[in-house]
Amino acid sequence: SPATATWSSTWAVSGVIVVESVEYRCGQQEQSSQHDKLKVIKKSCDGKKTCDIDIQIFGTPDPGTCKYLDTTFACFPAVHSTACEGSTANLRCDEGEVSVVYWADYGRRDTTTCSQSRPTHEIQNSQCPNPTTKVADSCNGKSSCTIEASNSVFGDPCPGTYKYLDVVYDCELHTVACEGSQANLHCDDGHVIAVHWANYGRRDTSTCSYQRPECEVQNAQCANPTSKVADSCNGKSSCTIEASNTEFGDPCPGTYKYLEVAYDCPCECLQDCFTNLIP
Template sequence: LFPQRKVVTCDGTVTFPSFPFSGCVTDHGVIRVQGALYGRTDRETCSEGRPARQVANTRCSQRGAVDVLKRRCDGKKVCEFNSDVVRTSDPCRGTYKYLETNYTCFPAIRVIACEGSVAHLFCAKGQVIFVYGADYGRSDQTTCSYRRPASQVQNVSCSSFTSNTVVAERCNGKNNCTISATNSVLRDSCVGTYKYLEVAYICECKYPKGLFGNSL
Protein backbone atom coordinates (compact mmCIF):
# COMPACT_ATOMS: atom_id res chain seq x y z
CA LEU A 1 0.00 0.00 0.00
CA PHE A 2 2.84 2.39 0.92
CA PRO A 3 5.93 1.93 -1.31
CA GLN A 4 9.29 1.62 0.40
CA ARG A 5 12.01 4.11 -0.49
CA LYS A 6 15.76 3.97 -0.13
CA VAL A 7 18.43 6.60 0.38
CA VAL A 8 22.18 5.88 0.40
CA THR A 9 25.04 8.12 1.50
CA CYS A 10 28.69 7.25 1.15
CA ASP A 11 31.00 7.94 4.06
CA GLY A 12 31.95 11.60 3.79
CA THR A 13 35.10 13.38 4.88
CA VAL A 14 35.31 15.78 7.79
CA THR A 15 35.53 18.72 5.39
CA PHE A 16 32.78 17.73 2.97
CA PRO A 17 30.21 15.50 4.68
CA SER A 18 27.43 14.00 2.59
CA PHE A 19 23.86 14.62 3.76
CA PRO A 20 21.10 12.37 2.45
CA PHE A 21 17.60 13.77 2.39
CA SER A 22 14.68 11.60 3.46
CA GLY A 23 11.31 13.23 3.10
CA CYS A 24 7.58 12.86 2.57
CA VAL A 25 6.91 16.46 1.57
CA THR A 26 4.80 15.71 -1.49
CA ASP A 27 3.01 12.79 0.16
CA HIS A 28 1.48 14.74 3.04
CA GLY A 29 2.83 12.03 5.27
CA VAL A 30 5.58 11.23 7.74
CA ILE A 31 8.65 9.02 7.72
CA ARG A 32 8.66 5.51 9.15
CA VAL A 33 12.13 3.93 9.05
CA GLN A 34 11.88 0.26 8.04
CA GLY A 35 15.54 -0.67 7.99
CA ALA A 36 19.06 0.73 8.00
CA LEU A 37 22.58 -0.49 7.36
CA TYR A 38 25.89 1.20 8.10
CA GLY A 39 28.72 -0.82 6.61
CA ARG A 40 29.00 -2.70 3.32
CA THR A 41 27.10 -5.65 1.81
CA ASP A 42 28.22 -5.41 -1.83
CA ARG A 43 31.19 -4.22 -3.87
CA GLU A 44 29.30 -1.80 -6.11
CA THR A 45 27.65 0.74 -3.79
CA CYS A 46 29.86 3.79 -3.09
CA SER A 47 32.81 2.15 -4.85
CA GLU A 48 33.77 4.81 -7.39
CA GLY A 49 37.43 5.74 -7.08
CA ARG A 50 38.03 3.27 -4.26
CA PRO A 51 40.76 0.59 -4.34
CA ALA A 52 39.56 -3.03 -4.41
CA ARG A 53 40.73 -3.72 -0.85
CA GLN A 54 38.36 -1.05 0.53
CA VAL A 55 35.26 -2.68 -0.99
CA ALA A 56 36.20 -6.37 -0.68
CA ASN A 57 34.57 -6.97 2.73
CA THR A 58 30.84 -7.39 2.08
CA ARG A 59 29.95 -8.63 5.56
CA CYS A 60 30.35 -5.35 7.37
CA SER A 61 27.56 -3.80 9.46
CA GLN A 62 27.19 -1.56 12.50
CA ARG A 63 24.75 -2.77 15.13
CA GLY A 64 21.94 -0.48 16.22
CA ALA A 65 21.86 1.72 13.10
CA VAL A 66 18.12 1.27 12.57
CA ASP A 67 17.33 2.20 16.18
CA VAL A 68 19.31 5.44 15.91
CA LEU A 69 17.57 6.46 12.69
CA LYS A 70 14.11 5.52 13.96
CA ARG A 71 14.62 7.78 16.98
CA ARG A 72 15.83 10.59 14.74
CA CYS A 73 13.40 10.31 11.81
CA ASP A 74 10.19 8.43 12.65
CA GLY A 75 7.17 10.71 12.58
CA LYS A 76 8.90 13.57 10.75
CA LYS A 77 8.17 14.94 7.29
CA VAL A 78 11.85 15.61 6.59
CA CYS A 79 14.97 14.13 8.14
CA GLU A 80 18.55 15.13 7.34
CA PHE A 81 21.59 13.25 8.61
CA ASN A 82 24.99 11.88 7.66
CA SER A 83 26.70 8.65 8.59
CA ASP A 84 28.16 10.25 11.73
CA VAL A 85 24.84 9.79 13.54
CA VAL A 86 25.21 5.98 13.54
CA ARG A 87 28.99 5.62 13.65
CA THR A 88 29.44 4.63 17.30
CA SER A 89 32.47 2.52 16.38
CA ASP A 90 34.22 1.21 13.28
CA PRO A 91 32.63 -2.19 12.45
CA CYS A 92 35.33 -3.06 9.89
CA ARG A 93 38.52 -1.06 9.71
CA GLY A 94 39.91 -0.47 6.25
CA THR A 95 36.53 -0.91 4.55
CA TYR A 96 34.89 2.08 2.88
CA LYS A 97 31.36 2.15 4.26
CA TYR A 98 27.99 3.69 3.49
CA LEU A 99 24.69 4.30 5.23
CA GLU A 100 21.62 2.80 3.56
CA THR A 101 18.18 3.72 4.90
CA ASN A 102 14.86 2.19 3.87
CA TYR A 103 11.74 4.10 4.80
CA THR A 104 8.05 4.46 4.03
CA CYS A 105 5.81 7.53 4.02
CA PHE A 106 2.64 7.16 6.07
CA PRO A 107 -0.22 9.69 6.23
CA ALA A 108 -0.42 11.14 9.73
CA ILE A 109 -1.45 14.10 11.87
CA ARG A 110 1.48 16.24 13.03
CA VAL A 111 1.57 18.33 16.19
CA ILE A 112 4.40 20.59 17.36
CA ALA A 113 4.61 22.13 20.83
CA CYS A 114 7.40 24.53 21.80
CA GLU A 115 9.22 23.90 25.08
CA GLY A 116 7.08 24.99 28.01
CA SER A 117 3.78 24.55 26.16
CA VAL A 118 1.40 21.60 25.73
CA ALA A 119 0.71 19.28 22.79
CA HIS A 120 -2.94 18.36 22.29
CA LEU A 121 -3.72 15.10 20.49
CA PHE A 122 -7.33 14.22 19.75
CA CYS A 123 -9.51 12.06 17.52
CA ALA A 124 -13.15 12.00 16.50
CA LYS A 125 -15.71 10.11 18.55
CA GLY A 126 -15.22 6.36 18.28
CA GLN A 127 -11.54 6.66 17.36
CA VAL A 128 -8.34 6.33 19.37
CA ILE A 129 -4.78 7.63 19.05
CA PHE A 130 -1.86 5.62 17.73
CA VAL A 131 1.51 7.40 17.90
CA TYR A 132 3.83 6.83 14.92
CA GLY A 133 6.69 8.82 16.34
CA ALA A 134 7.58 11.55 18.82
CA ASP A 135 10.75 13.49 19.48
CA TYR A 136 11.63 16.17 22.01
CA GLY A 137 14.65 18.12 20.88
CA ARG A 138 15.65 20.21 17.87
CA SER A 139 16.39 19.23 14.26
CA ASP A 140 16.33 22.67 12.59
CA GLN A 141 16.98 26.31 13.44
CA THR A 142 13.57 27.69 12.47
CA THR A 143 10.92 25.74 14.42
CA CYS A 144 10.06 27.42 17.75
CA SER A 145 12.84 29.97 17.25
CA TYR A 146 10.93 33.26 17.65
CA ARG A 147 12.90 35.70 19.82
CA ARG A 148 15.35 32.99 20.84
CA PRO A 149 19.09 33.77 20.87
CA ALA A 150 21.17 31.97 18.25
CA SER A 151 22.92 29.92 20.93
CA GLN A 152 19.62 28.26 21.89
CA VAL A 153 18.74 27.07 18.36
CA GLN A 154 22.13 26.21 16.83
CA ASN A 155 22.21 22.57 17.99
CA VAL A 156 20.14 20.72 15.38
CA SER A 157 21.25 17.25 16.45
CA CYS A 158 19.29 17.29 19.69
CA SER A 159 17.03 14.28 20.22
CA SER A 160 15.50 12.54 23.24
CA PHE A 161 15.84 8.77 23.55
CA THR A 162 12.72 8.47 25.72
CA SER A 163 10.19 10.89 24.22
CA ASN A 164 8.64 8.42 21.80
CA THR A 165 8.05 5.86 24.56
CA VAL A 166 6.66 8.47 26.97
CA VAL A 167 4.18 9.90 24.46
CA ALA A 168 3.09 6.48 23.19
CA GLU A 169 2.51 5.13 26.70
CA ARG A 170 0.45 8.16 27.68
CA CYS A 171 -1.60 8.54 24.51
CA ASN A 172 -2.01 5.27 22.61
CA GLY A 173 -5.55 3.90 22.81
CA LYS A 174 -7.05 7.16 24.10
CA ASN A 175 -9.50 9.44 22.34
CA ASN A 176 -7.57 12.56 23.40
CA CYS A 177 -4.34 13.28 25.20
CA THR A 178 -2.20 16.20 26.37
CA ILE A 179 1.57 16.12 26.82
CA SER A 180 3.66 18.87 28.39
CA ALA A 181 6.72 19.74 26.33
CA THR A 182 8.96 20.14 29.35
CA ASN A 183 12.29 18.76 30.53
CA SER A 184 10.65 17.26 33.62
CA VAL A 185 8.32 15.12 31.49
CA LEU A 186 10.53 14.34 28.49
CA ARG A 187 14.06 14.84 29.91
CA ASP A 188 16.61 17.47 28.93
CA SER A 189 18.64 15.79 26.21
CA CYS A 190 20.70 18.90 25.38
CA VAL A 191 21.17 21.53 28.06
CA GLY A 192 21.05 25.09 26.75
CA THR A 193 19.05 24.26 23.62
CA TYR A 194 15.47 25.51 23.30
CA LYS A 195 13.54 22.42 22.30
CA TYR A 196 10.15 21.43 20.92
CA LEU A 197 8.01 18.31 20.94
CA GLU A 198 7.07 16.91 17.54
CA VAL A 199 4.42 14.17 17.43
CA ALA A 200 2.98 12.24 14.48
CA TYR A 201 -0.10 10.11 15.06
CA ILE A 202 -3.16 8.62 13.40
CA CYS A 203 -6.71 8.02 14.57
CA GLU A 204 -7.85 4.40 14.50
CA CYS A 205 -11.36 3.02 14.87
CA LYS A 206 -12.10 1.72 18.33
CA TYR A 207 -14.11 -1.47 18.20
CA PRO A 208 -16.41 -2.38 21.12
CA LYS A 209 -15.34 -5.41 23.13
CA GLY A 210 -16.94 -8.60 21.89
CA LEU A 211 -17.68 -7.21 18.43
CA PHE A 212 -15.60 -9.94 16.82
CA GLY A 213 -16.12 -12.56 19.50
CA ASN A 214 -14.07 -13.39 22.58
CA SER A 215 -11.27 -15.27 20.88
CA LEU A 216 -8.71 -14.21 18.29
Protein backbone atom coordinates (compact mmCIF):
# COMPACT_ATOMS: atom_id res chain seq x y z
CA SER A 1 0.00 0.00 0.00
CA PRO A 2 1.16 3.61 -0.53
CA ALA A 3 3.31 5.17 2.17
CA THR A 4 1.58 7.49 4.63
CA ALA A 5 1.93 11.14 3.60
CA THR A 6 3.42 13.66 5.98
CA TRP A 7 2.40 16.72 3.99
CA SER A 8 0.57 19.77 5.21
CA SER A 9 0.27 23.34 3.97
CA THR A 10 -0.88 26.72 5.21
CA TRP A 11 -1.67 29.80 3.18
CA ALA A 12 -3.49 33.09 3.59
CA VAL A 13 -6.67 33.81 1.68
CA SER A 14 -8.54 37.09 1.32
CA GLY A 15 -11.72 35.70 2.83
CA VAL A 16 -13.77 32.56 3.34
CA ILE A 17 -17.48 31.88 3.61
CA VAL A 18 -19.16 30.87 6.85
CA VAL A 19 -22.89 30.25 6.33
CA GLU A 20 -24.98 31.43 9.27
CA SER A 21 -28.61 30.81 8.30
CA VAL A 22 -30.78 29.51 5.47
CA GLU A 23 -34.45 29.99 4.66
CA TYR A 24 -36.25 28.27 1.78
CA ARG A 25 -39.60 29.99 1.36
CA CYS A 26 -42.54 30.90 -0.80
CA GLY A 27 -43.54 34.37 0.32
CA GLN A 28 -43.86 34.11 4.11
CA GLN A 29 -44.46 30.36 4.08
CA GLU A 30 -41.54 28.28 5.32
CA GLN A 31 -40.73 25.24 3.21
CA SER A 32 -39.83 22.12 5.27
CA SER A 33 -36.88 21.90 7.67
CA GLN A 34 -34.53 24.89 7.55
CA HIS A 35 -32.03 23.14 9.85
CA ASP A 36 -31.49 20.32 7.36
CA LYS A 37 -30.96 22.81 4.54
CA LEU A 38 -28.47 24.78 6.63
CA LYS A 39 -26.44 21.61 7.20
CA VAL A 40 -26.41 20.85 3.45
CA ILE A 41 -25.29 24.34 2.44
CA LYS A 42 -22.70 24.64 5.23
CA LYS A 43 -21.17 21.35 4.08
CA SER A 44 -20.99 22.68 0.52
CA CYS A 45 -19.85 26.25 1.15
CA ASP A 46 -18.14 26.77 4.51
CA GLY A 47 -14.42 27.42 4.14
CA LYS A 48 -14.61 28.30 0.43
CA LYS A 49 -13.97 31.65 -1.25
CA THR A 50 -16.89 31.21 -3.69
CA CYS A 51 -19.82 28.83 -3.72
CA ASP A 52 -22.66 28.15 -6.17
CA ILE A 53 -25.86 26.56 -4.90
CA ASP A 54 -28.41 24.84 -7.12
CA ILE A 55 -31.74 25.13 -5.30
CA GLN A 56 -32.94 22.01 -7.09
CA ILE A 57 -30.97 19.99 -4.53
CA PHE A 58 -34.01 20.67 -2.34
CA GLY A 59 -36.39 19.32 -4.97
CA THR A 60 -37.80 20.68 -8.23
CA PRO A 61 -40.17 23.60 -7.58
CA ASP A 62 -43.73 23.14 -8.80
CA PRO A 63 -44.59 25.24 -11.87
CA GLY A 64 -45.91 28.65 -10.90
CA THR A 65 -44.57 28.58 -7.33
CA CYS A 66 -42.38 31.34 -5.94
CA LYS A 67 -39.81 29.45 -3.90
CA TYR A 68 -36.52 31.17 -3.15
CA LEU A 69 -33.44 30.48 -1.05
CA ASP A 70 -32.35 33.22 1.35
CA THR A 71 -28.83 32.60 2.67
CA THR A 72 -27.09 34.70 5.32
CA PHE A 73 -23.34 34.33 5.47
CA ALA A 74 -20.23 36.13 6.65
CA CYS A 75 -16.89 36.54 4.89
CA PHE A 76 -13.90 36.28 7.19
CA PRO A 77 -10.24 37.01 6.42
CA ALA A 78 -8.48 33.80 7.28
CA VAL A 79 -5.55 31.43 7.06
CA HIS A 80 -6.19 28.08 5.37
CA SER A 81 -4.30 25.02 6.60
CA THR A 82 -4.50 21.55 5.03
CA ALA A 83 -2.99 18.39 6.47
CA CYS A 84 -3.11 15.04 4.66
CA GLU A 85 -4.26 12.00 6.63
CA GLY A 86 -1.42 10.83 8.86
CA SER A 87 0.23 14.26 9.13
CA THR A 88 -0.44 17.19 11.47
CA ALA A 89 -2.01 20.62 11.07
CA ASN A 90 -0.01 23.41 12.70
CA LEU A 91 -1.83 26.61 13.63
CA ARG A 92 0.46 29.55 14.45
CA CYS A 93 -0.15 33.17 15.45
CA ASP A 94 2.14 36.10 16.21
CA GLU A 95 2.88 37.19 19.76
CA GLY A 96 -0.14 38.78 21.40
CA GLU A 97 -2.57 36.99 19.10
CA VAL A 98 -4.46 33.70 19.37
CA SER A 99 -6.17 31.43 16.89
CA VAL A 100 -9.91 31.43 16.29
CA VAL A 101 -11.08 28.49 14.18
CA TYR A 102 -13.94 29.42 11.83
CA TRP A 103 -14.35 26.04 10.20
CA ALA A 104 -12.72 22.62 9.99
CA ASP A 105 -13.46 19.49 7.99
CA TYR A 106 -11.90 16.02 8.03
CA GLY A 107 -12.86 14.09 4.92
CA ARG A 108 -12.55 14.70 1.19
CA ARG A 109 -14.28 17.39 -0.86
CA ASP A 110 -12.30 17.16 -4.13
CA THR A 111 -10.12 14.70 -6.04
CA THR A 112 -6.93 16.81 -6.19
CA THR A 113 -6.03 17.74 -2.60
CA CYS A 114 -3.63 15.24 -0.98
CA SER A 115 -3.75 13.06 -4.09
CA GLN A 116 -0.05 12.67 -4.91
CA SER A 117 0.97 9.00 -5.27
CA ARG A 118 -2.44 7.80 -4.07
CA PRO A 119 -4.36 5.17 -6.07
CA THR A 120 -7.45 6.44 -7.87
CA HIS A 121 -9.91 4.48 -5.75
CA GLU A 122 -8.68 6.28 -2.60
CA ILE A 123 -9.37 9.80 -3.91
CA GLN A 124 -12.35 9.44 -6.25
CA ASN A 125 -14.97 9.92 -3.51
CA SER A 126 -15.16 13.72 -3.29
CA GLN A 127 -18.56 13.66 -1.56
CA CYS A 128 -17.19 13.11 1.91
CA PRO A 129 -17.57 16.40 3.81
CA ASN A 130 -17.29 15.93 7.56
CA PRO A 131 -17.36 19.25 9.48
CA THR A 132 -15.91 19.01 12.96
CA THR A 133 -15.70 21.20 16.06
CA LYS A 134 -12.76 19.28 17.52
CA VAL A 135 -10.15 21.65 16.09
CA ALA A 136 -11.92 24.67 17.58
CA ASP A 137 -12.29 22.86 20.91
CA SER A 138 -8.56 22.11 20.97
CA CYS A 139 -7.07 25.26 19.43
CA ASN A 140 -9.27 28.30 20.06
CA GLY A 141 -7.52 30.86 22.24
CA LYS A 142 -4.03 29.40 21.75
CA SER A 143 -1.10 31.11 20.03
CA SER A 144 0.04 27.78 18.60
CA CYS A 145 -1.67 24.43 18.24
CA THR A 146 -0.92 21.09 16.59
CA ILE A 147 -3.58 18.51 15.80
CA GLU A 148 -3.25 15.19 14.00
CA ALA A 149 -5.24 14.50 10.84
CA SER A 150 -6.27 10.95 11.64
CA ASN A 151 -9.23 8.63 12.07
CA SER A 152 -8.28 8.17 15.72
CA VAL A 153 -8.97 11.87 16.35
CA PHE A 154 -11.93 12.51 14.03
CA GLY A 155 -13.37 9.08 13.27
CA ASP A 156 -13.58 7.65 9.75
CA PRO A 157 -16.36 9.35 7.74
CA CYS A 158 -15.62 7.40 4.54
CA PRO A 159 -13.69 4.12 4.91
CA GLY A 160 -11.36 3.38 2.01
CA THR A 161 -11.00 7.06 1.08
CA TYR A 162 -7.75 8.91 1.74
CA LYS A 163 -8.78 11.98 3.70
CA TYR A 164 -7.36 15.34 4.74
CA LEU A 165 -7.98 17.93 7.41
CA ASP A 166 -8.94 21.42 6.24
CA VAL A 167 -8.81 24.22 8.81
CA VAL A 168 -9.76 27.85 8.27
CA TYR A 169 -8.72 30.13 11.09
CA ASP A 170 -7.59 33.64 11.88
CA CYS A 171 -5.32 35.23 14.46
CA GLU A 172 -7.07 37.75 16.69
CA LEU A 173 -6.17 40.19 19.44
CA HIS A 174 -6.07 38.52 22.83
CA THR A 175 -6.84 39.96 26.23
CA VAL A 176 -6.82 38.23 29.61
CA ALA A 177 -8.40 39.42 32.86
CA CYS A 178 -7.79 37.55 36.12
CA GLU A 179 -10.80 36.74 38.28
CA GLY A 180 -11.93 39.85 40.13
CA SER A 181 -10.48 42.28 37.56
CA GLN A 182 -11.90 43.69 34.32
CA ALA A 183 -11.29 43.03 30.64
CA ASN A 184 -11.07 46.22 28.60
CA LEU A 185 -11.70 45.90 24.86
CA HIS A 186 -10.98 48.91 22.68
CA CYS A 187 -10.98 49.77 18.97
CA ASP A 188 -9.86 52.91 17.13
CA ASP A 189 -12.32 55.45 15.74
CA GLY A 190 -14.42 54.08 12.90
CA HIS A 191 -13.94 50.50 14.03
CA VAL A 192 -16.02 48.29 16.30
CA ILE A 193 -15.44 45.25 18.46
CA ALA A 194 -16.13 41.81 17.01
CA VAL A 195 -15.67 39.08 19.62
CA HIS A 196 -14.82 35.74 18.04
CA TRP A 197 -14.22 33.67 21.15
CA ALA A 198 -14.27 34.04 24.92
CA ASN A 199 -13.67 31.67 27.81
CA TYR A 200 -14.07 32.08 31.57
CA GLY A 201 -12.30 29.31 33.45
CA ARG A 202 -8.76 27.94 33.49
CA ARG A 203 -6.96 26.20 30.65
CA ASP A 204 -3.38 26.18 31.98
CA THR A 205 -1.55 26.41 35.30
CA SER A 206 0.53 29.53 34.57
CA THR A 207 -1.94 32.27 33.54
CA CYS A 208 -3.09 34.41 36.48
CA SER A 209 -1.10 32.23 38.89
CA TYR A 210 1.06 34.86 40.63
CA GLN A 211 0.90 34.45 44.43
CA ARG A 212 -2.00 32.01 44.17
CA PRO A 213 -1.84 28.75 46.16
CA GLU A 214 -1.15 25.68 44.03
CA CYS A 215 -4.53 24.15 44.79
CA GLU A 216 -6.24 27.12 43.08
CA VAL A 217 -4.36 26.85 39.76
CA GLN A 218 -3.73 23.11 39.27
CA ASN A 219 -7.06 22.41 37.52
CA ALA A 220 -6.25 23.26 33.90
CA GLN A 221 -9.25 21.35 32.52
CA CYS A 222 -11.80 24.07 33.14
CA ALA A 223 -12.69 25.30 29.66
CA ASN A 224 -15.93 27.28 29.71
CA PRO A 225 -16.66 29.08 26.40
CA THR A 226 -19.14 31.90 26.76
CA SER A 227 -21.14 34.16 24.43
CA LYS A 228 -21.74 36.80 27.10
CA VAL A 229 -18.76 38.94 26.05
CA ALA A 230 -19.95 39.01 22.44
CA ASP A 231 -23.49 39.81 23.58
CA SER A 232 -22.24 42.74 25.67
CA CYS A 233 -19.45 44.13 23.48
CA ASN A 234 -20.03 43.44 19.78
CA GLY A 235 -20.60 46.59 17.74
CA LYS A 236 -19.12 48.93 20.37
CA SER A 237 -15.88 50.89 20.06
CA SER A 238 -14.94 50.11 23.67
CA CYS A 239 -16.27 47.75 26.29
CA THR A 240 -15.48 46.73 29.87
CA ILE A 241 -16.63 43.47 31.39
CA GLU A 242 -15.89 41.99 34.81
CA ALA A 243 -14.17 38.62 35.10
CA SER A 244 -16.27 37.19 37.92
CA ASN A 245 -18.49 34.30 38.93
CA THR A 246 -21.33 36.79 39.25
CA GLU A 247 -21.03 37.57 35.54
CA PHE A 248 -20.26 34.10 34.16
CA GLY A 249 -21.16 31.59 36.85
CA ASP A 250 -18.60 29.33 38.52
CA PRO A 251 -17.54 26.51 36.17
CA CYS A 252 -14.98 25.07 38.64
CA PRO A 253 -15.43 25.97 42.33
CA GLY A 254 -12.17 26.33 44.23
CA THR A 255 -10.18 27.17 41.08
CA TYR A 256 -8.89 30.70 40.47
CA LYS A 257 -10.17 31.58 37.02
CA TYR A 258 -9.57 34.14 34.30
CA LEU A 259 -11.42 35.58 31.34
CA GLU A 260 -9.88 35.25 27.88
CA VAL A 261 -11.23 37.17 24.90
CA ALA A 262 -10.17 36.95 21.25
CA TYR A 263 -11.49 39.80 19.13
CA ASP A 264 -10.72 42.09 16.24
CA CYS A 265 -11.74 45.57 15.15
CA PRO A 266 -13.40 45.57 11.72
CA CYS A 267 -14.54 48.75 10.04
CA GLU A 268 -17.86 49.91 11.47
CA CYS A 269 -19.35 49.78 7.97
CA LEU A 270 -18.77 46.00 7.80
CA GLN A 271 -20.45 44.93 11.02
CA ASP A 272 -23.71 43.80 9.40
CA CYS A 273 -23.91 40.34 7.87
CA PHE A 274 -24.22 39.95 4.13
CA THR A 275 -27.40 38.52 2.66
CA ASN A 276 -27.39 36.64 -0.62
CA LEU A 277 -30.80 36.20 -2.23
CA ILE A 278 -31.09 33.52 -4.90
CA PRO A 279 -34.31 33.99 -6.91
